[in-house]
Structures are given as structure tokens and as C-alpha cells.
Amino acid sequence: MENQNRNWMYDRTYDQRRGLKPSYIKGVNEFVDACTRTDKFLRGGLVRCPCARCQCGTFKQLIDIKIDLYTYGFKPNYWVWTEHGEEISTENQIRVEEDIESSSELGGVTWEENFDRYHEMVVDALQPEFHMYMQPTVEEPNRDAKRFYDLLDSVSKPLWENCIHSRLSLANRMLSIKSEGNQSQESFDQWATLFREMQTTPNEIPANYYEAKKIIFQLGFKEVKIDCCVNGCMIYYKEDKDLRQCKFCGEQRFKPRKGKNKKVPYKRMHYLPLIPRLQRLYASMSTAPHMLWHHQNRRNDDVMTHPSHGEAWKYFDTKHPHFASEPRNVRLGLYSDGFSPNVHFSTLYSCWPVIVTPYNLPPHIVPLCSIYFAFLHLLWLYIVHCSL
Template identity: 50%
Template sequence: MVQDAYGVHSDFEFGNNVEEAPNAECRIFFEQLETASRPLYEGSPHSQLFIALRLLSIKSDWNVSQGEMDSVIDLIHDLVDAKLEIHDNFYKAKRLVSKLGLSSMRIHCYENGCMLYCKDDIDLEWCKFCGKSRYKLGPNGKKVVVKAMHYLPLIPRLKRLYASNSSAPYMRWHHENRRPPGIMCHPSDREAWKHFDRTYPDFAAEPRNIRLGLCSNGFTPHSISAAPYSCWPVFLTPYNLPPEMCNTSQYIFLNFVIPSPRNPKFLIDVYLQPLINELKQLWIQEVETFDVSLKQNFKLRASLMWTINDFPAYGMLSGWMTAGKLACPYYMENTKSFTLKHGRKNSWFDYHRPFLPMDHEFRNMKNALKKNTVERG
């Protein structure tokens, strides 16, 4: 009652709704967005930004060349009022959208995946493990990088979630919509999520901190008859959102694609270095972020809660060998696998009996399952 009378609330759910001005980075973004979103004329439903986005979409969907787009823009200028602020060419339209878009990085990497040329190694011209050159000579005699990958930074994308009213209010959904015990409709209802909150109460105290899931797997983008090529994209998903939002395409962020015609295998950790560095920064250093729904600046943190992939990819990401006798990551050295006498391969047959009740009749069968074996585990 005292808190209600004097308006003093320390708990997040009760408000603390002191509005603040956006930080410098977010303020610049809002100013650019407002400038680009002004209507072409009074009463017009369209803006410069709308036209630029439509032009980029048409060029991408129909694979139109830049010269053809410039010709279309010239025709638009001839047909409409010259006073309308429409871009003179495709380059200016692209430049307007790029100011509002999210950054990307082109990181040089060694052909065989030994290392990335970033951070302290950005100026090296030779691989520090095998000594091979970073560049090769192109057809015109100039140096061309042997291999590179495009990395889409994670932090700006997470900050953008709180800069939009279409997503910022829902980033607290997991905290504001708790279910009774025994009901599960979101990852926050699982024991893993609750155990994490108990282990790191300082992280759980801020509901706007983000829980991430990582998904990666390889696929062949070409036909089976073409040359073999293994493409490995890496995706990240924020699980703060409601179930109907966190599994939609606009909230599944492509982080990078491993640039190799071959399976990266145990070298996948080399390509994950930029992501690991960002996750460390989000966990230790925190990032200043503006929440447009509450008009507040806060220190954003994030944690990688789990990975989602098939069993072979699980072995690559976790470092556990998923082949051979010790393939099971749960049994580990207590595995009950055995080697087939004639096939000389490992078999995990009869692994289901330990999960049966102790008085189940299958546990005493010596011939119907594994021969001369009674299960007491």
C-alpha cells in the first residue's frame, strides 16, 4: 500500500515506467527512418522508402540488371510530377535503404578452414598453421582473396527487435504469460529454462534479456547429379517471443553460411568464432539498448540456451564423437553397445529394456531379445 501511495515500485512488473530519450545510435536510426518515411506529397500513402523497397524487391525477384532499373526510374520521372522526391537512379535508392538496414561483414578465411583473418589476425597474409597464402592472383594480375564468408552480426539484429513496436512488446511475453505447473506451451515452461533462471538469477531478473537457440545443418543446394557441394547455414532464434512468432521466418536470423564445398566437420568451431565473440560480449559486457515499447534504455544480455540439429551435426557442434562404440552422449563410457560377430560393426540393439518397469516380463527374456541376457539395469 505504501508503494502504491507514493508510486515507488522496484519490481519490473509494477512499472518503473520512467520514459527516457533514445541513446545516440537509436536516435540516429529513428531520424533516418522518419526522413525516409515522409509521404511523397500531402495525402500520399507512399514514401521514398516504400518506392526504394519496391525497386529492390523487383530487382531481386526478377533478376533485373541495374541498367534496366535505371531506365524504369527514368520512365517514372517522365510520367509523374517532377516535384516529387523520387530517386534519380537505382544507386540512390539502394543507398537510402542501406542506411536503415543491418550491417554485414566479409571475413577472409583460409581455404581449408584452418583460421579466419579477423581481430588480431586481420593483417596476416599467410596462414599461421600451414603457411599458405591468403591471396591468389586473379586474371588481371591483382590479388584476390582465396576464400571469404559473409557474417551478419547478431547484436544489431537483437537491438532492432527492441526498436520496433511490432516486436518490442512481445519480447517480455515469456515473463508476463506464465503457465500453471504441468502445462507446457513454450520453452519457458521447461525445466531447462527454470533451472537456468535459478542458476543465474541476475540474468533472469531482467525479462528483456534474450534466450537464443542455434540451428545448423548441411544440405546440397544443387541437384543430386551435379558436383557434390555441402552448404552449412547457421540460424539463431530468440525464444522470448510467443510460440506463434518465434518460429516464423522474420524472427529466424541467418548468421552466416560456411563457405565450403565440403562438410566442415570438426573445423566448424573456426567459423563460429565471430558468433562466439558476440555471445561473450552479450553475456559479460552487456549492450546498451533502447526499448521503444517502454521508452527506456537498458543493458541487454543474451544467452545461448540450446542447439537444434540432427545427430551428426550435434557431434560437430558439441565435440562428441557420434560414431563408434561411445556414440551415445548419455551412456558415455557406460555404454552397452556390442560388436556384431560377422558384421564387425557396433550395435545398440536391446537398449530399450532399461526403460521398462523392473517387473516387466521382457526383462527376463533370454532368447526373444539379446541372447542369454537378462536386463537388471
């Protein structure tokens, strides 16, 4: 069945959940029938369950998968059954690329189309952090779940009757226009004030640049702030998180302050956790299909265009067959290079940025290390160094 005919996958029940729709039951039966022709089913009788609870992470029998799909529905955005024998076609790839075009060009869209666009964006951004959010529960949602529901709420309500924009979509559109037009923050605030004045009724239009950024910020990745020794000897992390002075040089961790309870460290680093960023590569349809490229595009000739074509990659696969048997496992590459930050080669030190990149991706997506370090050098030379 073609991708464009699968709207039944997310149209499961009647209003007020008064039973399953016949089109959904028929579609599930067709899905189960398609699973019986996959290699994994023919070998072992088990396939991945694509329900919203299992998220293709559990192997089950077909009867159990059917029950789960009736109960929980399909996991979000599973239009192409990549875990059940299908491949991303050229037509579907074009559709994915069209979905991520510039947000400043939305002429002629309806409220429903705009809602679907931003609902999918919220799910892609936050789903990996708590993929069990679909389960029924009587408990209060935790902080991450509450952030997800708040964002869904900001997507699902139009700003006023017959308006195609929600609070989230308008904030995203305004910030996109500001960036593409190179507008100042003051100009942004003036436009936001004008938009609010045009509405006589109370509305949720962002009042200024700060408020719009605050809305969009919730879609971003978390960062972890870690205190450091002022001399760079250590970081106060894990078993050392409660220390008040460096265990190597003895320097104090916090600045002396009188009459203030909040402790201010001399130095702090910003750590960007890796796992959520890897999870989002599989959560978004714009990147998930490419994560299998290294497995689907093997070469037998002597031309090497990707690390997966090299002998080191093949040797790793023979040494770790269990890891290599699952093409969705992430192959991370670690590379570094040194340069003198102050352009004085007589200095006794150099900077060595360390960059981690996933090599599952095809060559036109994997960033080249030479480009990375050239950019970092220019950034230091023309921005950081000039501002000192």
C-alpha cells in the same frame, strides 16, 4: 489514460521552441503520478527514465525524470508504458499489426500519415546504433549519425508540392510492387524513367532499380566481411587480421596481382553481427511487446508448449537469479543439424548449419528448427546444387 489520447507525448514545445505546451506539462504530471503506483517505485522509490536520452535504461527519482522529460522529451514510439506497469492491450496489438501491413496498399493516406509511417520506420531501423543522437552537440555527426539524418531528410521532404510521397517512401513502394508483381529489373527501370519524364521540374524520383535499392539499403543491417584461408583452416580476424598466410597450412591469403594496389583474398566470409539484430527486436513496436512473452505466459500444468515451460529453463533461472530477474534479457537458443549437401551418403563430410534464435518470443513467432533445416536442404538441393 488510453493510448490514443497520448499525442501530447510528442507535441512538447511551441514553434521555435518557445516553451513547453500546457498539455505536455499536464501529461508529464499524469505520467509521474502513474509511476507512483508501480511496484518498482513502491519497493525502492526509483523507476526507469523514459526520456529520449535515457531510453528506459537508467533508474532515477521522479523529480529527475520529470526534468529529463521537460528537457529531452519521451523516447520514440513509447505510446504504451510497458516499462511502467502497462501491458499491450488487444486494441493496441491490432494497431501494431495494422501498421506493418503491405506497403503496396496506401490508398487515401495523407502526407502527414505517410511521413509518420516512414519516420517511425527509420527510427526503428537505426535508433539502436546510436541511441544518444537526440543530445545537443556542436560536433560533426559521425558516419552512423549522418546516415540517420540523411534518411530522415529523405523522409521529411515531399517529392513535389502536395505529393504524399517522399524519396524513401516512393522507393519502398516501387520495390514492394516489383516484388509482389514479380516484375523484372528492366521493367522497373522503364517505370522509373516514365515517372521522371512525367515531372517537368527537377525531382528526386529514383532513376532506376539500383538507385531505389541504394536508398532502401541504408535501412538494412550491416555485414562484416572477413577473409578466410582458402582451405578453411582459419579466419583472419582480431589478432590474426594482419597475417598474410595461413598459420596452419601456409597458404597465401591474397591472390597475386600485378600493378594493382587492392588486395583480393582467395576466400571471404560474410559475418552478420548479432547484437544489432537483437537491439532491433526491442526498437520496433511490432516485436518489442512479444519479447516479454516468456515471462508473462508461465504455465503450471504438465503441458510444455515453449522452452520456458521446461525444467531446464527453470533450473537456469535458479542458478542465475540476477539474469532471470530481468525479463527483458534475451534468451538465445543455439541449435544445429547435419545433412549431406551432395545427396551422396558415401561422402566423408556433411554440412552443419548453426542457427541462433531468441526464445523470448512466443511459439507462433519462434521459428521451428525442423522447418529451418528442411528449407536449407531444399535450398541446397534445388538451387545451389542445380547451379553447380
